[in-house]
Amino acid sequence: MLNCAPYDVDGRILRAHLCTVQCAGALRTNLQSQGSDLEFREQHRTSGNNGSAFYAPDFFSNLKTRALGRVLLTSRATTSTQSLLQDSLRSLPDGVVFVADKQVQGKGRGGNVWESPAGCLMVSAAMRLTISGQRLPFLQYLVSMAVVQAVREEAARCLQGGAGLEVRLKWPNDIYAGEYKIGGVLCHSAYRDRAFHLVWGLGLNVGNRAPTTCLDRLFEEAAVARSLPAPPPARPERLLASLLGWLEPAVDGLAQHGFQPFQPGYLRAWLHSGQRVELEEAGSRVALTIEGLTPDGYLLARDDAGLAYELHPDGNSLDFFRGLVRKKLPAAS
Missing domain, CATH: 2.30.30 (SH3 type barrels.)
Incomplete structure (x- = not known):
């Protein structure tokens, strides 16, 4: 059972673990000092929004996890969700998720920095894992598999069953639709206090049609090819909730049994x-x-x-x- 207590963050209420309450003010100060205009949200808060295009009530109504995503940070624009969570890792509750509409210093492989426009699902999450070091590298594969699963579920909602949509994995952690890359996964970890502290990030092109393609265009093309009605836009809130709902038990399975039970599914999805x-x-x-x-x-x-x-x-x-x-x-x- 969660030991919860209320905490006032600039007139907003955050309910979380007691340790989170004790450090929430410092966390908010740390994040805002690095250029993040964010709002804390907890699972049962459904009123108001900080102007972010990511609608928290829709996300929470679709979320089916034990801890992952139960504390949500949203922002209209920030430097990098990945960097901000990494820099505040000691103050973060387990499973916190940070979503930004835009990033001006997004992090990529090899330390590359880039700017992400509106229309992308830009998200990072912090997790504490008691897992063997040999199994830890497979976390990025599980996150990538979770993305594919979430896209398939969203396609099934927007289309009639989602058939005809080909989303695959390029090793080790890129998401492709046909010849175009539509997303990528990044993971950072540190070992402390007998646990791995992981921050993983995802950039997924949901509605930005330039310079290549996005889920909305892919869904539209699939509908035309199958003579279906025009599909509604993909919703990043549902995508993220589906992703986290698949990932959380998969991480538990990885810790207990290793990657072997997941490998056939991964190989079916890769290129x-x-x-x-x-x-x-x-x-x-x-x-x-x-x-x-x-x-x-x-x-x-x-x-x-x-x-x-x-x-x-x-x-x-x-x-x-x-x-x-x-x-x-x-x-x-």
Whole structure:
């Protein structure tokens, strides 16, 4: 049972764990000092909004989790949801979620900084996990799978069953629709007090039609192809609630059983089974075929002689498949 107490944050009420109440004022000061115009919301608050396009009551009415997303921060514009949660990690309640309509210093892979326009679901979440370090890297795969599941559920709502919508995963954590990237996942973690403190972030193009495509356009194209009525716009509140509802029990399953029970679903959703890649080594090219994932979460591939290799990114290329290095795996006994 949650030990809850009210706390007044500039005239707004936040109900959460007692430890959250004790640090909520400091958290708000920390976030606002970094340029975030945010409002605290708790699960049962349904009146008012801070001008954010993300409508909290709709989100909470669809949310079916134990803790993940039960405390929500929203903002019209901020620097980076990921950075702000990372910088305030010690003050955050477990499962807090931060959604911003716009980011001016969004974080990407390799420390890249970019600006996200309106129409994207920009969200980060903080989680405390008691999990083995070997299983932690698979968290990004679960978040990516949760995104695909949420998009499929939203497509089923907006279309008649969602058939005809192809959303896939590009290893390790990009979301693609056909040839276009529509989203990506980023994870940061730190180990403290016998637990991993994880902040994961997602950028998903829901309604911004430029420069490539978005869910709204994909739904419209699918409706035209199937002679269906024009679909309603995708709702980021439902998408996020569905994502969190799938992810929370999946994280519990990962902690207990590892990634193996999830791997078949991940491989069905990804783009790479049977993909041929060429590695450049000492001036020559080596051809390999991707088969799946290794126990450590890297790419499993075989050469034409049947020898197995683990493929790692070299860390120098934004496109992982242009910068792979291989490590020979022992033969199966």
